[in-house]
Amino acid sequence: MALSPQWLDELRARVTLSTVIMRTVKLTRAGREWKACCPFHNEKSPSFTVNDQKGFYHCFGCQAHGDVISWMTDQRGLSFMDAVKELAAQAGMEVPRADPREAEAAEQRAGLHDVMQAAQDWFVAQLASPKGEVARRYLDRRGFNQRTIERFGFGFAPDDRTALKTALAQFDEPLLVEAGLLIQLEDKPTYDRFRGRLMLPIQDARERVIAFGGRVLEDRDGVAKYLNSPDTPLFDKGRTLYNLHRAGPASRKSGRIVVVEGYLDVIALAAAGIEDAVAPMGTALTERQVELLWRMVDKPLLCFDGDNAGKRAAMKAAVRALPLLRPGHSLQIVQLPAGLDPDDVVNNQGVPAMEALLASPISLLDLVWEQEQEASPLTSPEDKAGFKERLVAHADAIENQDIKALYRRELLDRYSAFAFPKREFQPRQQSAQGKAAWKPGKRDMRPEAAPLSPQMIARLKRSGAQIRDKLAQAVLAGLVRYPDQIEAHSEQLLRLSSVMPETTPAVDFLLDAAETLEAGGNTPISAPGILPPPLDSNRFSFLLEGSHPDDAREDLAEAIALLVERPGLEDAITAATARFDTDPEGAFAEQQRLRKRKLEIEERIGQMARKRAAATSAGNGHSAGETSSSSGEQGTD
Incomplete structure (x- = not known):
């Protein structure tokens, strides 16, 4: 079978070398390269480097050197054609037939x-x-x-x-x-x-x-x-970036790559001394072009024209990039003055002005927020609900589960602050430590809590008896104590009721009655026998008497996020296990990552409030020993 040099070059370009090597070797980021102890000889200090931009690995100790194909043959022991076929399958390429x-x-x-x-x-x-x-x-x-x-x-x-x-x-x-x-x-x-x-x-x-x-x-x-x-x-216009062969060496010196809209923008910047610029081929930035950029830098700069067309182009690039996001890799957006392109900025305001703009980009998340907020008027509840739906859709497009969860949380937090402005609680006094202390009090103009019907009480009791998860018990009790957080986390609460059906009656009640519940007060849902109190409430600052409301709300938000994320991890672990027959290496790596995240969540649940609890108890005149003793007693089933 004759494989042309052009086809092999395309194969090497489509596969990221470090991604292949790190399946069997632990790599550590070192500037623009990766380093590790050499897998070809025994050594105590790392002398093995991987350079994705140049597409080769090299050991300064034993002089092992090669590209992604030689890695598969020399380290994995595959034949040349077997290595090519495996890499082609990963890259989505068809191996040419013998013809x-x-x-x-x-x-x-x-x-x-x-x-x-x-x-x-x-x-x-x-x-x-x-x-x-x-x-x-x-x-x-x-x-x-x-x-x-x-x-x-x-x-x-x-x-x-x-x-x-x-x-x-x-x-x-x-x-x-x-x-x-x-x-x-x-x-x-x-x-x-x-x-x-x-x-x-x-x-x-x-x-x-x-x-x-x-x-x-x-x-x-x-x-x-x-x-x-x-x-x-x-x-292939979708796989090509104009000026990449010149911008590559300049990028290695500057540590950045700038993406502009057209050829003449590239040339104008280069003529002004900004050599690290490229441009797509008259189309929206493609997934393949994003991958090419990430081979050079972790966060390329998009510098499109400061008009509506430029904003649309940036948003299209963002939509293309979101599913591809991985830890450490994203896009940054340079916002040019309205109506100007890079050529205009350089000619009218000078190179320092352009460099200042390049040095202060916004994040991809900021772009999504701004563009969707400006996409249509937000004057009615329906408008705001549509805004929220668009934000969630962008977050859900991200394939990496950790990044997806972080985007959802950040975008929904921003949305909650926008749609439900935070209310101040009074009165506050200055404590001896200089931090505002909190005294429980009613919210101004809050309606009285509506009495529960016998049917609702019965339903809540049945629900409460089924809720065995300590964190779920604590979160529901925390929302009763801080009802202003119910609206802020309504999206996550709905997800909670879908992954933990036993919480559905309580979640439905909290969402319906959010405006009638009284902060820090006794409410119908917290009456004895309706929802069980958490067995170890002292672990959570949002259930401790005397906790500062700001600290309590922060911990409550984290607890909700962890509670919602945890069931999805179990499903993901099951799915990864099912892939072992077809992709043993990838399935094992994914399973290990998910299990590590599960352990992190469990550890964080156990630790998240203990320091604050101890500090709060000390501030109320209790010793650390008393707090520890109390924790031990309440934590015993």
Whole structure:
């Protein structure tokens, strides 16, 4: 089976080397690389490095060196073809079949490179000719000097339907069509794709011309400002970033990569000394392009135009990136002044102003919040509910469970603060420690608690008898004590009732009666025998007498989040276990991660309030020993 160098290069590009190696070797981040003790020889201090950007591993001790394929053959012991097949399956690529025509296709691609270089040479010559005077004037108006023009390979395509076709007559017409330089419509003669445009070559990592981008010199109605080559055997616009071969080395020095909307923005920044900029191919940023960016930096900067179109482009990129998020990897967004693009900022305000903007981006989460908040008026309850639904949908699109949970919590916390402004409780006095102490009191203008019907009391008693989980008992009691938190966590409470059906009657009652419950007071649901009191309430600050309300609410919010997350972990562990037959390594790694998270949750449940409880008891005149003794007594079943 003949595997072309181009196909193998694509395979290496689609697989992240560190992800493959860390399945069997514990890697530690070291700047832009990863390090570990070498798996090929015994050593006490790490000398084995993995560089995702360059696509190789290297040991400075034993000199082991290779790429992702050699890792599979040398460390895993697979044959070359077995290694290729396994990596191709991970990358979603189909291994070429043994076909004599593959050699012919590889030869054709080599011919296409010759065609593209010949076209580039001709476009450059046309720019320097009398026909290119109008294009040279345009470049002069844009402020591009001769060095920039030569460095980026500017050319010109005359407004002639057959000029390029005639100039490249030494190549067969089908090859020119295959390269995307000519257009063929059924039985009509072929004609030049690019006409009357300023031309820019698009190059691959080896600096070979694989496509072209053309810009009109004067904006005209019905004529696209930019025109790119179509997808060809050399060019896939969804997998290519303009200027990546130049921006890569600059990015390794600056520690960042900047994504702008168009070619000329890239060139304007480079002319001003900002060399680490790239651009997509006239489309929204794709998943593959995001992965390319993450091979260079953990948090690329999106710097799109400061108009509505630029904001929409940033949001589209965010939507594409959300499912891909993984620990440490995200996007950051640079917000340009309204109506300006990077070229405008550099020319009108100077390079320092542009650098200042690049140094102060907002997070991906901030972008989602801002864009959805501005998407439509939020004047009615229905509007606000739609806003919340959109926020939750974005969070739920994230595949990584930890990041999904954190996004949901942060976005819902922001939504709660927006939709349900926090009410102040009075009176407060200054304690001896200088922190505001709290005295229980009624909320102003709160309606009286409605009496429970016999049917509701019976239902709540049945529900309470079924709730054996100590954390669930504590959370429900905490919400009774701090009813202002019911609305703030309504989304999570609904999820709780779905994963713990025994809590449904209590959750329904709390949501319905939130506005009638009295903070810190006796309420119908807390009457003896309806909901059981937590067996070890002293573990939780939100159930301790004398706890400061702000501390108690913070711990209550964390307890709710942990309570809701915990059942999902059990389901995820079961699902990971079921995958052992088809993906033993991946299933085992996922199972270990989930079990570790489960242990973390259980440990946090046991620890989350003990320090505060001890501090509160000490502040009330109790010794640490008394607190510990009390804990031991109440914690015994």
